[in-house]
Amino acid sequence: MSVSFIRRIASPKKALTVAAVAAATAGMALTAAPAQAAPASASSAQAIAHKMIPDAAQFNAFNKIVSHESGWNPSATNSSTGAYGLVQALPASKMASAGSDWKTNPATQIKWGLDYMKSRYGSPVKAWNFWQANGWY
Incomplete structure (x- = not known):
């Protein structure tokens, strides 16, 4: 069964799941192109942010x-x-004010992003409102 046939009859997620099972059964491995692959640390970065932003509305906006x-x-x-980074700091080196590990540590990037949103907009919710109106923040 070809992947293109599977895509025509199923949603993309379901097609990928079916294709992965078929490939595993046949002894093949599926890999995604690096540019399309979801970052491995995305869920852990979100968990860190959730701990740092306990208010649901503020977390949702962030x-x-x-x-x-x-x-x-x-x-x-x-x-x-x-x-660069989770919050796309420009210049990226501004995040150094939150910690020397700003290039690799999601918690440092989140801290800097929260501080930026609070100082410039008042809160992540207000930053999101601005983002929706302008397409950037």
Whole structure:
């Protein structure tokens, strides 16, 4: 059964699951292209943010911004601007004010992002409102 046939009869997630099971049964491995692969640390970065942002409305707003900006990839880089990390800091080195491990530590990036949103907009909810109106924050 070809993957294209599976895609025509099922949703993309279901097709991938079916294709992976078929490939495993046949002794093959499926791999995603690096640019399309979900970052392995996305769920852990979200869990860290959830602990740092206990208020549900504030977390949801922060989550929406980070999902749009970086897909929860702590090493996401905008090749045209140099914006970097979960919150796409520009310049990226600004995050050093939150910790020397800003390039690799999602908690440091989240701390810096929260501080930025609070100082510039008042809160993640207000930053999200601005993002919705402007497509950036």
